[in-house]
Amino acid sequence: MNSSAQTGRGLAWALVGPTLALLVAFNIFPLVYNIVSSFTNAELIGGAWRSVGGANYARVFEDELFAGALRRTALFVVCAVSVELALGFVLALTLQRDFKGKQVVLTTLLIPMMLSPAVMGLYWNLVLNGNYGVVNQALSALGFDPPQWLTDRDYKFWSILLIDVWMWTPFMMLIALAGLNSIPTSIYEAAQIDRASPWKVFTRITLPMCAPVLGLAVLFRATDALKQFDLVMAVTGPNDAATQTLSTLLYQVVFRDGSVGLGAAFSCVILVLVIALATVFTRYIDRVQSKDVNA
Amino acid sequence: MSFLQLEKLRKVWPGGAVAVNGVELAVARGEFVVLLGPSGCGKTTTLRMVAGLELPSGGTIRLDGRDITRLPASERDIGMVFQFYALYPHLTVAENIAFPLECAGVPRAERLALARALAERLELTALLERRPRALSGGDQQRVALARAMARKPAVWLMDEPLGTLDSARRAEMCDFLRAQQLEHGVATVYVTHDQDEAMRLADRIVVMSAGEILQVGPPHEVYDEPAGLFVARFVGSPGMNLLEARSTGRALELAGARAALHFAREVAPGNVVLGLRPEYVRLAASGVLTGRVALDAFMGSHRYVHVETPAGRVVALASIDAPSAQGEQVGLEFDLRGVRLFDPASGSRIA
Structure with a gap:
């Protein structure tokens, strides 16, 4: 082996080294630490650890807390993403053609997406406040008996969902708009020549040609909604049985209750779920990409 | 009796530019007419008005005696081949060819069988399950032609369909197109800026410039007896010597x-x-x-x-x-x- 090959190898390690070190320090070590803690009775306030075997995992699967948070998160992801997709797509269809003031409308619609979720949570706290909120004042003025949006256990989950929809529908609209605009006019002209009805054009041309990019948008939003944390924290706090998601449950268990061992077990189970979902997503992305290349 | 008739056809763009200025043309049943002219002469706009993709600013278009001037494209009986093919990228070749039949409500098995038969004649059988992007330009062109033929429309319209092919492929496709047109006897309006293509294909050539028709006649007549300097210069390569x-x-x-x-x-x-x-x-x-x-x-x-x-x-x-x-x-x-x-x-x- 000559010296230039050795320098090359040294340089390679020098370039990759820092990243590797960071990866080990902030990804690999915490992961291992987490897995180890999940089999102990570790507490946030310190003290000696003791192995408790699979006891924490047994609690994860017996505890109604975890099953409830999982159900709630799943419901949240499905509802939020599908409503945002449908609304965003309809908005995109309406905003597709040119009209006067289109830029203003578009910009206005995009504002919610640009704001911090924590700020949005506080803002909606004011808007939906049971006594002095704008919504309830308006409803009272119209003669309705307004519900307690943020405190009634039948309503608060849906209120958070509403805020999420309000924030993220513009994102879906933006992506859908990009998808719609990427369909060449000549395709629509060909469809006209082929005597396609408007419905046929929508179901056979517009929708399928937008589908790959909409699929990606759904994927992004689903990953995001899965981690739902800030809105719940801002609106109801982490320990509300009606709104607790997986992320806020973890927060509650580890940082409020101080049960590091149990929290670690929770997060390991969540990790397995996330890996399973991520596999499905990457498969989908691979399919979209290969379609782009060969199809 | 003429089959497709354009009377005083005009198109003025919103800015006021005149694209087509009083075009008069009669196409007989089974005739192959080529609109020839440099880019911007209004030939494509004329074709698109016949297709129903542009609304004329004035004049009348008649097809088989029926006034179709204001009808949407979907209510005219036409097939069209676009310059860049405009195939549906997410559908297979078979589905592309069958799409006009699908729109006409032909049941799936029947329309795919028809597409298959058509593909056989155009030597596309091996490609039926592929998607357009996996096809060469010439093959995409044949698929576009098959799609235009599928519903057996009264008129074929072609907008510079061979413009993106290399010259060998273009000559081959020219002869192929002409053979198909003669076999089906469908009135065809074909737009090109290539005078070789025009002479090779046309029963009659329509030379256009600046939105107006300069001369209409069979290829040999346009070549031998040009009506004016523009035609003399534009037709033939090299053009006529002018001294x-x-x-x-x-x-x-x-x-x-x-x-x-x-x-x-x-x-x-x-x-x-x-x-x-x-x-x-x-x-x-x-x-x-x-x-x-x-x-x-x-x-x-x-x-x-x-x-x-x-x-x-x-x-x-x-x-x-x-x-x-x-x-x-x-x-x-x-x-x-x-x-x-x-x-x-x-x-x-x-x-």
Whole structure:
């Protein structure tokens, strides 16, 4: 082996080294630490650890807390993403053609997406406040008996969902708009020549040609909604049985209750779920990409 | 009786630019008509008005006696091949070809069988399950043609369909298109800026410029008897030789010519433009004009010899037997049967 090959190898390690070190320090070590803690009775306030075997995992699967948070998160992801997709797509269809003031409308619609979720949570706290909120004042003025949006256990989950929809529908609209605009006019002209009805054009041309990019948008939003944390924290706090998601449950268990061992077990189970979902997503992305290349 | 009829067809763009200005054209059943002209001459806009993709600003379009001027494209009985094919990228070749039938409500099994039969005739069978992006340009073109044929429309419209193909493929597709058109006997309007394509395909060529029709006629007529300077220059490659000359009534005087040319017919005295196709000009030891050979272009079966003369540049058709004359001093002999005269001011034909 000559010296230039050795320098090359040294340089390679020098370039990759820092990243590797960071990866080990902030990804690999915490992961291992987490897995180890999940089999102990570790507490946030310190003290000696003791192995408790699979006891924490047994609690994860017996505890109604975890099953409830999982159900709630799943419901949240499905509802939020599908409503945002449908609304965003309809908005995109309406905003597709040119009209006067289109830029203003578009910009206005995009504002919610640009704001911090924590700020949005506080803002909606004011808007939906049971006594002095704008919504309830308006409803009272119209003669309705307004519900307690943020405190009634039948309503608060849906209120958070509403805020999420309000924030993220513009994102879906933006992506859908990009998808719609990427369909060449000549395709629509060909469809006209082929005597396609408007419905046929929508179901056979517009929708399928937008589908790959909409699929990606759904994927992004689903990953995001899965981690739902800030809105719940801002609106109801982490320990509300009606709104607790997986992320806020973890927060509650580890940082409020101080049960590091149990929290670690929770997060390991969540990790397995996330890996399973991520596999499905990457498969989908691979399919979209290969379609782009060969199809 | 004409099948497709355009009367005083006009198109003015919102900005006020006139794209098509009073086009009159009658296409017979089974006729292949080519709209020929440089880009921006209004040929594509005319075609798109016939297709129903642009609304005319004025005039009438009749198909088989029915006024279709204001009908949407989907209510006209036409098939169209687009310049960049406009195939549906997410559908297979079979589904693409069957799409017009799908829109007509033909059941799935039946329409796919029809698509398969059509594909067989166009040699597309092996590609039926592929998607358009996996096809070569020529194959995409054939799929687009098959789709245009599927519903058996009354008229085929083609917008520079061969523009993106290489020249060998283009010549092949030209002959293929013409064969298909003759076999089906469908009235066809074809748009191109390529005069070779036009002459190869057309029953009649319509030469357009600046939104107006300059001449309509069979290819040989447009080639031999151009109605004006524009057509003389645009049709044929190379175009007609055009030289400034003076008429003295019985004879034509050419700058630098050894003798006046004796023209068979009386022409009013004054300035004229003398047009003569290269095949009527011969290289000779001593001729009417002499000059230096600026370019000797070998074309395979013949050569075009470009000669710089005092009267202007003249292109002569020469056989490939003679050696290249590049740079040499040569004489040119004119065959006066080929002489066409134009008015230099208006560009119109005098004789």
